[in-house]
Amino acid sequence: MKDESGQASVRIELFNGPAITVGAETVRRFPTRHAEAILTMLALAPGRRLTRDEIADTLWPDEALDASKRRIREHLYRLRKAIPDGRELILSEGDAICLSQEFSVSVDVLSLTGC
Numbered sequence: 326m327k328d329e330s331g332q333a334s335v336r337i338e339l340f341n342g343p344a345i346t347v348g349a350e351t352v353r354r355f356p357t358r359h360a361e362a363i364l365t366m367l368a369l370a371p372g373r374r375l376t377r378d379e380i381a382d383t384l385w386p387d388e389a390l391d392a393s394k395r396r397i398r399e400h401l402y403r404l405r406k407a408i409p410d411g412r413e414l415i416l417s418e419g420d421a422i423c424l425s426q427e428f429s430v431s432v433d434v435l436s437l438t439g440c
Contacts, residue, residue, distance in 0.1 A: 335414060335430045337368040347409040347428075359384055359396065360404040367415065367424050368432045374421035397422075 336346040343361050344353045355361045362384055366375060381393030388396075401422065405411030416425050424430055 333410065333428050335424075335428045337364070337430065337432045339365060339368060339432065339434045343368075345408055347414065350409045352408055356403040356407050357400055359400045360407065363397070363400055363404060363422075367422065368430075369435070371424070371430065371432065371435060374418070374423040377420050377422065380422065
């Protein structure tokens with residue numbers, strides 16, 4: 326499903342979730358809780374690129390950075406596989422991870438706060 330601008334529509338629900346709807350397909354079960362956490366972090370940072378260091382510090386604060394970055398890679402791979410168009414939606418550019426601007430993304434909790 327596309328919005329008025331012709332972009333593919335993505336809806337991320339964090340209340341009673343997380344869940345993500347891409348077009349007409351909804352995913353409510355994710356491969357790991359860390360994959361869910363990464364999706365949540367990306368959803369709460371619209372238009373922003375999160376660094377791998379930020380994600381690592383949030384999810385594994387007491388672990389060595391190299392080990393945390395390997396974990397991020399693994400959980401991103403599994404998250405992308407679980408979501409329709411996941412490879413196109415969740416982008417990695419160097420040390421940064423973000424949601425693609427090619428999609429029209431709405432997040433339920435952000436629409437309530439006016440962000």
